[in-house]
Amino acid sequence: MKEYIIKRLVTVIPTVLGITIVVFLAMRLIPGDPIDLILADDYSEEARAQLEREYGLDKPFHIQYVKWLWQMLQGNWGRSILTDRPVLPDILMKLPVSLELIIASMLVSLLIAIPAGIISATKPYSARDYMAMTTALVGNSVPDFFVGILLVLLLSHTLGLLPVNGYVEVNDGLWQNLSHIIMPALALGFARAAILTRLVRASMLEVLKLDYVTTARAKGVRERWVILKHALQNALIPTVTVVGLQIGFIIGGAIVIETVFTIPGLGQFGIDAISGRDYPQVQAFILVTAMVFVLSNLAVDLLYAVLDPRISYAKKGSE
């Protein structure tokens, strides 16, 4: 397992480099010459040539990239055009807010999907199974932000249970914080729960057919225990893989959901930067979001290694 973990850690390096290349190229594709902007009315060919030398823009592309990467590695992410503040500390402040939303959404999706999948699988083709599967189908087709809007209508405007939007930090009260994050997390987790429910159901159905489950039942193990302990443990392994595949959608969805609920996270930061054409901020937004994606995929893969059935099998043998 140690070998696998090291291998997996090493694969992160080319991915991260690749991401920086894409970001570097994309930012240079944007029309509008920074030198024109800086010089404005004082434009002259000599001044231009001098500035190009100064910024290294006369150098070939790959050298420019290496220089840029070096700057970024040193934490020199540039200054915002709109606020003139350094970009890096600003975006790092937004990061925990988005991470809370992303993690909460994943928890919500699992908290819905695992019980729903089990309930469906233990009585397949029953009314409750059809109901769960239909909900899952709809959940898979509905935009996250529309779920968000419907939740606001129901839970805030009609029932008055939760605040409409905004964000409160944990330090200012745990309940306050949670009450602001529950609805966005539900909105974001719902669609993911839909896919996961179908998966948990399918893999539970597979596992329940296996001999070892029959053996456990024959030994007189209680049905609840057979399902929750024996079957679920193995049925959850493919689920972990799919949770990993869903992270990208959750991160993408978080960008939209943050604007629905005016949560001051990465997404809102990024969208404001994009509409204000504040390119140093845009660049930081893309880089940080992509990094969150890469690192969370890494985390899931490592978790998968921990959950590997052969490893838990060995443990059971020694018990």
Next chain:
Amino acid sequence: MDAGKAVALDTYVSDPLAEEFQTRSMLAILFQRLKRSKSAVAGLILVVALLLVAIFADVIAPADPAEIFPGKAMQFPSREHLMGTDQIGRDVFSRVVYGSRISIMIGFSSTILAMLIGIPLGIGSGYYGGAVDFIIMRVMDLIMAFPIFLLAIIAVVAIRDVIPPTFTVVIALSIVRVPIYSRIVRGSVLSAKENEYVEAVRALALKDWRILYRHLLPNCMAPLIVTATLAIGTAILVEASLSFLGLGTQPPTPSWGYDLKSSVPLIQINPWLSIFPGVAILLTVLGFNLFGDGLRDALDPRLKQ
């Protein structure tokens, strides 16, 4: 299913040369199988209905989507305005009907564009192998290193100043989908390349492109069609999200995502403004998902009778 048609399908599977002559019976068989699944039929009905709404939008919609009815802003649904009116007095029903056009247009054209780029890349990669394969596949890996939605945003940001907004969205949505098609095609080309019939046509000294087009491509049609159908739904969903953020379709073009965005602040006064475009997106994507799932089952050779 009558016996003749079943035989026709078997011939098709084992002998791609016969493909051209049997397209019709193939389609008939496909339809037969689709009909067996209720959800696939429901999906097909939704998709066809949506296409009809988009095509006949000017007949169905009672008003121009941009027409303002003075003094009639923010009305609830009524006989006069089936879905009410929006904040500046436009007929919501007409906007939802016309909105289908842009969704359909973007869904289909981005999917077709992605296939037009992805399929040749996959063929080149699988057929020639070596350095070509290595370079193409690394570029595809790079694209897939980003969450789809973030990549679409990057593409929009990079090209929005040079290309009109609707095309920007189409290009962004096709870029994110290129890897999936190239991978599917590469996979089937790799496995088909080793088959004897390909060896045989090679021995006949047919040109490379002819081997690829006539003998390798038909092998991956099934997964391509299924993926494309599901991709149209996803593309419509992502377009709606981009428009919701103000990065997609721009006014005055009526778009479900954009109309939803402008309805959010008014949700307490007139929730219908949000509900109708939202349900339109939901039904559209649901239609493509159901139909795509049905197609997958129908095209699955393992489920053959």
